[in-house]
Amino acid sequence: MLAALRPSACPGLVRVVAARDGGLCRIRLAGGVLHAAQARALADAALAHASGVLELTNRANMQIRGVRAGEEAALSAALIGAGLGPAGVDATSAIERACAADELRNVMLSPLAGLDPAACDTTTLAAALIDMMQREARFAALSPKFALLIDGGERMAMREHPHDIWLAAQRHGATLRFAAGLAGCPTEAPIGVLAADDVCGSIRALLHAFLDLAGADITRMRGVLVAHGLEALLHRAQQHGKFSLMRDDAALRTWRRDASDADLRLGAHALHADGSGYVGAQPALGRLDAATLHALAALAEAAGDATLRITPWQSLLLPNVAARAMPAVLEHLRVLGLIGTRAAPLARLIACTGSTGCAKSRADTKADAQRLAALLPADAEAHLSGCERSCAAAHRAPFTLLAQAPEHYDLYRRDDAAPGFGQLVAPNLTIEAAAQAIARRPRSTPDV
């Protein structure tokens, strides 16, 4: 049945992709929200059809590892039955339609979308954009990696993660508008401004223009900009209905959106005057087992609003926790093995799947990250990547260890003037030598 799908290496709900440790199934979550009942269904499905290992991704999604051969369809059906599929898709839907609808759900929001009273609630706009894309058959041709970001101005958001299209809310007198950018992120310069009511129509026109120019070979916005230029893209968008981008607005000249403090993902934080808010923690290196996910679902029901929110830092939040309940929730998370403070070295390390699960990996990055945790200097942050694809981090970490061979890594230090991971500090280091080199180096710009 899966052979009917267009080829892609990008896993999804119905596109279970082969990996070294079995099939890999990715579950896209709207705004990173996972209801307690869905979390239980996810945990049960991971045990019934896979290894029971679950991962939090850097796009605030979840994935199930080790799907057993022959059980892919049953897993997808179980997840769709739990309400984890795209809107309008059920177990009887054609697989191509389910797959296309699933792959058009790449709209990333802040983990605090709709929760932060000081920010614009972007959840309705995100749902409208996804609905618009899923209704138009042509948009099924977009790459499964083509992604949008909507920033509501929340106090915590991954704003340095590049997206094909990004939107960032700004108040303009009594009205709401969105700065818009392409192939980048809201910490960079926008190309124009959209009135809130014009966003869906204008993004629709832009997507048509992208597909007109992309041809068969280009899958991402950056490719179209390089091949054809911004003006050609915008000119083409004008030919696809109402395209209302304001390009000479005064707000563009003073645009500034800083990256948020990533440490806000951890610990207890008030959002309201009564002290209620959210509690955040992260599983070591983004991995959970099914029993822990069950326990988190129960905790969210007992102390929060019966939801979990996955963050792009491979961590999670329990929203709507009363101030008096926060200390007990933090302790409960600690007992479950989650990390609630940046002081813990594993809060400052990320690692891709590594050689136990990925044939491309030149090292067991997860195991090496555990070793590095024991040696990591205070405050240092590092990313271990098994190859150049950098699956665990879409942003640049202060230090990156790029595997060259088992237990050996090139060490890079973030440097905005250098491409890729940054400046090469030293090649082919053991974990011990890398830890020593990190300790000797001045930190790059703070990782926010």
Ligand code: SF4
């Ligand atoms: S970064 Fe490379 S080695 Fe690591 S999971 Fe991705 S493809 Fe595999």
